[in-house]
Amino acid sequence: MKLTGAEIFVECLKREGVKTLFALPGGVVLKIFDVLHQQKDIDVILTRHEQGAGHMAEGYAKATGKPGVALVTSGPGMSNIVTALVDASMDSVPLVCFSGQVSTNLIGNDAFQEADNIGLSRPCTKYNFLVKDVNDLAVTIKEAFYIAMTGRPGPVLVDIPKDVSMNKADFKYPGSVAIRGYNPTYDGNKWQIKQAAEAIVKAKKPILYVGGGVIFSGASEELLELAELAQIPVDMTLMALGAFPGEHPLSMGMMGMHGTYWANMAVHYSDLVIAVGARFDDRVTGKVSEFCPHAKVIHIDIDPTSIRKNVNVDIPIVGDCKRVLRELNQILRATANGEQKELRKPWWDQIHEWKRAHPLTYEQDPQGPIKPQHLIKRLYELTRDRDPIVSTDVGQHQMWAAQYFTLAKPRRWLTSGGLGTMGFGFPAAMGAQAAFPDRLVLCIAGDGSVQMNMQELATAVVNKLPVKVFIVNNQYHGMVRQWQDLFYEGRYASSYLDVVPDFVKLAEAYGAVGLRASKVSEIDDVIREALAVDKPVIADVPVDKYENCYPMIPAGGCNHEMILADPPELKKKQAAGAQVVGEDKDTVLTA
Amino acid sequence: MEHIISVTAENKFGVLSRVAGLFSGRGFNIESLSVAPSVDPSTSMMTIVTSGDDRIIEQIVKQLNKLIDVIKVVDLNESEFVERETALIKVHTKPEDRAEALRIADIFRANVVDSTSMTYTIEITGGIKKIEAIINLLQPLGIKELIRTGRIAIAREPIRPAVAQPKRVAKE
DSSP states (O other): OEEEHHHHHHHHHHHTTOOEEEEOOOGGGHHHHHHHHTOSSSEEEEOSSHHHHHHHHHHHHHHHSSOEEEEEOSTHHHHHHHHHHHHHHHTTOOEEEEEEEOOTTTTTSOOTTOOOHHHHHGGGSSEEEEOOSGGGHHHHHHHHHHHHHSSSOOEEEEEEEHHHHHSEEEOOOOSOOOOTTOOOOOSOOHHHHHHHHHHHHHOSSEEEEEOHHHHHTTOHHHHHHHHHHHTOOEEEOGGGTTSSOTTSTTEEEEOSTTOOHHHHHHHHHOSEEEEESOOOOHHHHSSGGGSSTTOEEEEEESOGGGTTSSSOOSEEEESOHHHHHHHHHHHHHHHOOSOHHHHTHHHHHHHHHHHHHSOOOOOOOTTSOOOHHHHHHHHHHHHGGGOOEEEEOSSHHHHHHHHHSOOOSTTOEEOOOSSOOTTOHHHHHHHHHHHOTTSOEEEEEEHHHHGGGGGGHHHHHHTTOOOEEEEEEOSBOHHHHHHHHHHSTTOOTTTBOSOOOOHHHHHHHHTSEEEEOOSGGGHHHHHHHHHHSSSOEEEEEEOOTTOOOOSBOOTTOOTTOOBOSOOHHHHHHHHTGGGSTTOOOOOOOOO | OEEEEEEEEEOSTTHHHHHHHHHHHTTOOOSEEEEEEOSSTTEEEEEEEEEOOHHHHHHHHHHHHHSTTEEEEEEGGGSOEEEEEEEEEEEEOOGGGHHHHHHHHHHTTOEEEEEOSSEEEEEEEEOHHHHHHHHHHHGGGOEEEEEEOOOEEEEOOOOOOOOOOOOOOOOO
């Protein structure tokens, strides 16, 4: 029996096990929506903006490890989702995005709502397809899922012209895929792994520098075994939080620009850096020429281009983190003879000294303004029993969340790392909630970021996605303000948000629950109340406007040269409060 | 340092833009690029002339390999190779220079592929030095148009010691 392209599309998604589709219709994809409307296996979540659909699919993918799937229309539908594709591309998120396209006979004619979707998405996808013939549709979809999920995961776009969704073809879903130019390497080179094991056994000051790749490959157990076997401290990148239990004695917390003092000092003074599923991003390395200057570097990554892209590597191992670590552990189990603990005692003494010298701190005056760190710490303490999934937006609150919201397990942390996409957190949380309706999903947002995808509040309400959004509201683009404080002599160019909406009323206007904690003493009650209701909650928490995030490695600085607190002259300026340049009136609408 | 990279890729639409986009997106140089179908019509061969230090070249090779439509990448500088380029040169000559133009073409073993009363179109194939040399000599006569293919290159087969053939004994 022949099926239409739209029917084939839906059949293929079912075969791929897709349960949730984040979508927004338009002229050229109506046929597909019509078919979707008449089936029950795939839940269609209608978003209010295509960017929201993209980030929801990302949140879904990050939380589940399965591909996130989005469907948008041609032209503006496609261009709106480009940000999410770039984001997924930077953070290796398996996303399969379907875009509508004008009919094949109109392509290239500047037709209504036509855009060059392939051209738009080429630099921000792992691969993209234009389906010109309905007979190719099933194979293409199969390949799209395969490419998105294998090797280093990433976004794939499939562009479906209107006539392809209307035309009919025999449906046969291929059982397997063979692409001659695409053969990811999963098993690491055995000789190289042996070299790595030898280096690990001998090292006096080793450090594990782990990235998001550990999470994608599901290598947390192997990582834990390696760290414990060889008594190696574990530095995590922003993307890796949760890959290693945050409260484990070997955990060093986050490294990088706003990482902990000891995590950054350790990597700088280490004699062996074992990078696993990480890509030596500039936010981690700081000044790249002086990154870990005393260390030999082992780099395990599935993507050969990550190796030696930014720093020189002594022992490169291309392969899947899980498989390589398993192999490595096997050798270490035989060779690590228990002497490592003794050998590395001075190293651990040094690390403990760093920890004692500069712990993460803030001062919360019980009567004073709420410190953002305190809010996040309380949120962590009051929700940790429920093993929540936490998403963040981008900025100061994201870094504070990374510092103070300790995670025990992988796939609990949804954040935009590589691209730093403000507006990511709220829809990403909704995507995770759609995957896990019974779990607690928190979103730690900034007042600037959250407004970038605020419209999705409607999606949350309609689809009963009870995410709990906590807005760390400092009425600034806080990270921008911090940089202006430190590097632009306090000239707050366009970082002050003169008008911030009353988020409580806004939530209520959408049919969600709005809450506010204005005093330190109200924080716990607001958190408890938010957790108690079975509806989306927007909790607005006005915080100290001038709190800055430390430690901080200035862009291009060395990892051991951190700013640990506000410079004294800045403190004085802040004490003067409202006299800070740029903020001369307080027209905030909050009650 | 200049490198010549040979790429075998799927012969389908959009592949060239993926390769070109990779170079522009990552700030790599392309000095010349030539593409045409291979023996197997489902693949095409590209010769890319680029430059950079060892780390950049390593990245270029790896990034090209990462492209899903790319089947094989060879940095020809790692072994011996032969390179060629073809140029078509339209020389607009004064009557008294026409003999000279032909003489130059002859010296370089170039062919005249089109001629009018005022012009000769000369086809020259060779290494880059040869092409540049003939251009230099023809320039004073007046080059009206010049088109070059960009370089193509192929690895030399390694020379293996001749293997002694087993003697055939004719049966009687």
